[in-house]
Amino acid sequence: MVGNKATATAVKLARVQVASAFPVTPQTTITEYLSDMVANGELDAEFVNVEGELSSHVVVQAASRVGARTFVCTSGPGQLYMHHPMHQTSDNRLPVVMATVHRGNKGMMPDHTDLMSQLWTGWMQFYVEHNQEALDTCLMSYKIAEDERVRLPIAFGYDGYVLSYTAEPVEIPDQKDVDDWLPPYKAMPSILPDEVLPENLGGRWDRSDPQKRWQEHHEAIVNAKDVIVEVNESYGKKFGRSYGNGLTEEYRTEGAEAVLVAMGSLTGTARAAIDRLRDDGLNVGLVKLRCFLPFPKEDFQEIGKKVGAIGMIDRNVCLGHGGAAYTQIRNAIYDLEERPSVLEFIAGMGGKEVRVDDIYKIGKKTLKAAKSGGVSTSTEWV
Amino acid sequence: MIGIRIHGRGGQGAVTASRLLADASFRDGKFSQAIPMYGTERRGAPLVAYVRIDDVRVRERELVHEPDVVIVLDPLLSKEQSVASGLKKGGLLILNSKLPPEKVEIAGDIKIATVDATKIALETLKRPITNTAILGAFSKSVGYPTMESIEKSIRKQFPGRVGEMNIAAIHRSYEEVTPVVQATHTEPVVEESDIAVGGYGVLKDVSSWRVFTPIIDLDKCTGCRSCWLFCPETAIQWKDDRPEIEYHKCKGCGICVEECPVKCIAFERVVV
Amino acid sequence: MSERINRLQIPMEELTITPGSACQGCGAALAARLVFKAIGPNAIRHRIPCCPDSTTAHPSxxxxxxSGGAMLTGTWRGLKAIGRTDVQVVGFFGDGGTYDIGFQSLSAAAERNENIWVITKDNEAYMNTGNQRSGATPIFARTSTTPVGSVIKGKQMRKKKIAKIFAAHGIPYIATTSVGYPEDLIAKINYGKTVEGFKMLIIQSPCPVGWRYDGSKTIAMARLGVQTGIWPLFEIIDGEKFKLNYKPRELKPVTEYLKPQARFRHLTDENISLIQEDTAKEWETLLKSDELGRVLL
Incomplete structure (x- = not known):
């Protein structure tokens, strides 16, 4: 099953009630799968064909507000086009779930700059490794986003082409099990005329402290970590699959002197590289950074205590700043008394192929830094 | 440095008054800063503007929280806002009012001067725009900026005939402003509260927006409902087949006066 | 088509929460009051940025x-999904959100024939930001972005014929109305409430601050707009059936409408005759449409 089919299947399993999307490569086939499902009566949902991504986003935003479970998906330029209403969706604390099929901002091929450009919109962000994880993350996203302690939208991203059009085995959960695990969604607070609270009539708002909305929103995202961990665990119990602690996932880190950190589909290639490094007697492990927002700061502080160097492979670059995850990891370990070196590698931009051998070399470099203890601040473009 | 706060309503030119004061002060060799209210302005809605005047360049960007002088462009504003709020001890309140300062019901260790700027504006400009009319009173009571500089600033802002009409207004207010006297009233009539500014949403009482007030002569009323029907603010209730004005909702737009087919609604200037 | 009502049939119940923050004599504040009286309480009111009019006692x-069209679509589809199709979905937008920035999403919603209300209070410029020109600003009008300069004087382009543009989408109902004619306005909402699909109402809402006349004359200005033929009152069903709702024996000259508004103060005789010719030509088309019962462009 290709990545886009896995996502569409999850949307069906989640019994999404309103979905909307505008076709954009490489997301397009999701819109076709969903249209088919609705046309054939497999999915009892309103699928709204709109005239652009901005409208697709606002359609699900409004539908979520009245109490429908919603789904929207896009790629690259479409993601950029819907930037404006994304702020409103999160500000209104609406649990919309979005799939971003990565397409970089320079060209058709994947990198993470489309979703990374949305860092300031107040959404939670996941980056997934394979098609099974796309399906599982989609289902988990509804559970996390709709949790009354969270009530925030989630975007999960997976690399266009590399996953969207690549077929691999995917296990599909039983509809009945999903129904047991994922209860129906109810809007909160209700805006139906017979349910709305009198104080919410007329759309009045408190203007006394304009900064309060920002603070509460920020804290809500940070505090969502507990719920993410909880949902990952309960998903594992119900369906037999979970991903590390839900935020990060470690691979062969036992006794590692250095670790690499990867996001999205590069993680799979990195696993193969780690195996080779270990085979060659090099003690390098891997951490998959799965949840980027909220950033799992504490996880990296724990890892930072155990290793001499961290090599971050970013498939994004904030031009003039550097890799987004690299910056966050360095920030996280600053509080440690003894800090490991953190190396910045930028790879796979514009869809540039990243091979096992490339990551093998990154691993060796990171290990060398761990042994020498030097702190490198230079960026390496792989 | 002195800080000034100007209270007015959308359409009365409080922001222009702040700019003219700052501009005239600069012409007198001072440094100055004119800060408009942050937000949206609605005609008739209360708003504030601020001015700082100093001998050196003004650097701070916060609002003027403890002004030395407060100017009130609208006679009714002091009824709904604590216009003397934050005014420094011994500070000066310049009020647009018909009343002499001794009769002004504002308490505190402050000084007060009054001028009937609405009357001056109606006579010189033919419209109740009181922003320039009060500037002459300011120059006289505070001692600066000079009238020459204010004139120059006005000519720059309003070239031609409109400028000359405004200059006539500042000279009249310079002459007609009362002497500055110590406030004698003791009981504060308005509760200390935040200075409400315009914007969106529902308000409590807009009585003070009115320059003119509609008064219905029920004896002449034929019960046609026009006044009720066309009031944008539902200020006219229809009770027992007769209109009844809820004055706290009336902004004094005059639509009811205009629409009454038998002309039974008078429109009278609000006198304070 | 709408059925005429008289003043006594206008609902007495007020659904606005007043006093609001609109300017004195605001035409749009009155438009909101009248519209929501007729819509009734069982509705969700949708907003996009616009000048404040009247707050109403509806969930918002x-x-x-x-995004006006998309927002209304999302709410309607969401209500369908949760089985609450009894709730009316009403957008109350300005001319900017209808003619200009919101046009694309509204056009798409019209094409999909979503079961929604789009109600536009047309004050012919971006009044919320202080009177900048919009696609609804009439030709030659002075706004802060079409100033009266020494070389160019006022707006040089005509107003979009928005009602006909939306009618061309084949939507079930579109009508123009005016705050000067509340009976007409409410009759049209009453009719629209019986129609399933995309319903649209364009309301002439004079703005004393932007149009520069005294606020007490708002209704007078609205009426003059209609009586001079500059703002005709009509309705179009299914993009085809047409009715002109106000047909005086003779139109007043456009100067009666233009002269009291300072936004037109700079107009030359030539400008005025162009407006008069435009108006007469359009009026002739409307009369012919009314006679045929079929809209002509």
């Missing part, structure tokens, strides 16, 4: 400026 939903 808002979104980004450019």
């Amino acid at each position: 939903a808002n979104s980004v400026f450019e």
